[in-house]
Amino acid sequence: MLKRTFLKIGAALAVTASLATGAAAAELNGPVNYIIPFGPGGESDISARFQQPFFKDKFGQDMVISYQPGGGGAVGWATLNGLTGDGQTIMGVNLPHIxxxxAQKDVGFTTEDLNVFHMFHFTPDAIIVRADSPYQTLEDLVEDAKANPAQVTMSGSGKATANHLAHIKFDKMADIQTTYVPFKGTGAAVTALLGNQVKAEWGYSTVAATQGEEVRMLAVAMEERHPLFPDVPTFKELGYDMVGGAYRGIALPNSASDEVTQMWSDMIAEINNDPEFRQQMLDNGFAMLDVEADGMDDFMAARSEEYLSDAREAGLIE
Incomplete structure (x- = not known):
């Protein structure tokens, strides 16, 4: 009996020690390096800047933002798994980019190799026109495109991006042919719209938030209307089953332990559920999303199926 008691005590102590070791492995040890695989000023950078003060306030460590642009994010993502997985370095990730x-070519990483632990927001796709545009509604644009195939020009952020895939999907749904004009980044696409180089833009709700009275948003790709734009209908309201945009999240090197991954997922979730943070994001045109580590596989599988199908149909991938 005494021997069995000592064995039970020993087992309990072993479990306690194991838990303590796991907890210690999942502690931050100084400032965190948050790498944005793009240049400064874009939506990825803006949302990271919003997270910074909340991270410091809640977890007592500085979040130092750095940039590693190139290849539309691919340069950074190709280096991620070569970094130390102790939890002191994280990197922003974007869909559909990753x-x-x-799927298009060898870019030094695969989707499956990225340890994405949280998706915290998306910028919904939207069709945006200048405030003085003759298109007052989405139907106005569709009617013009049907009457004048390929004559309705629409700027967007690059090829094989969320904007480009939205353009392909919508043209098919509306049975129209518009001309997509890719630019290097959202800023350049907006400049083209405001400069009357194109008739409309495949942009995001954040563009409408930033440009204010200079533009008019005809429709937004959300399940429900964005609270910042209560008068703008969703595509679904208008008969087009479109919900999506550019999704943004964060990843760790794939050498990070399960404990470190869960720790980070929990921390970002805590920031994401802070009412002040959420309001700041909404006020700037973002749409909130809460996909944590334990739901990431299902989320990524669904997004992959949708994006790859659209890209194949458009001839962007084989």
């Missing part, structure tokens, strides 16, 4: 790019 799905489409490795």
């Amino acid at each position: 799905i489409i790019k490795p």
Whole structure:
């Protein structure tokens, strides 16, 4: 009896020690390096800047943002798994980028190799026109495109991006042919719209938030209307089953332990559920999303199926 008691005590102590070791492995040890695989000023950078003060306030460590642009994010993502997985370095990730790019060619990483632990927001796709545009509604644009095939020009952020895939999907749904004009980034696409180089833009709700009275948003790709734009209908309201945009999240090197991955998922979830943070994001045109580590596989599988199907149909991948 005494021997069995000591064995039970020993087992309990072993479990306690194991838990303590796991907890210690999942502690931050100084400032965190948050790498944005794009240049400064874009939506990825803006949302990271919004997270910074909340991270410091809640977890007592500085979040230092750095940039590693190149290849539409591919340069950074190709280096991620070569970094130390102790939890002191994280990197922003974007959809559809991390799905489409490795499907097109060898870019130094695969979607499956990225340890994405949280998706925290998306910028919904939207069709945006100048405030003085003759298109007052989405139907106005569709009617013009039907009467004048390929004559309705629409700027967007690059090829095989969320904007480009939205353009392909909508043209098919509406049975129209518009001309997509890719630019290097959202800023350049907006400049083209405001400069009357194109008739409309495949942009995001954040563009409408930033440009204010200079533009008019005809429709937004959300399940429900964006609270910042209560008068703008969703595509679904208008008969087009479109919900999506550019999704943004964060990843760790794939050498990070399960404990470190879960720790980070929990921390970003805590920031994401802070009412002040959520309001700041909504006020700037973002749409909130809460996909944590334990739901990431299902989320990524669904997005991959959708994006790859659209890209194949458009001839963007084989």
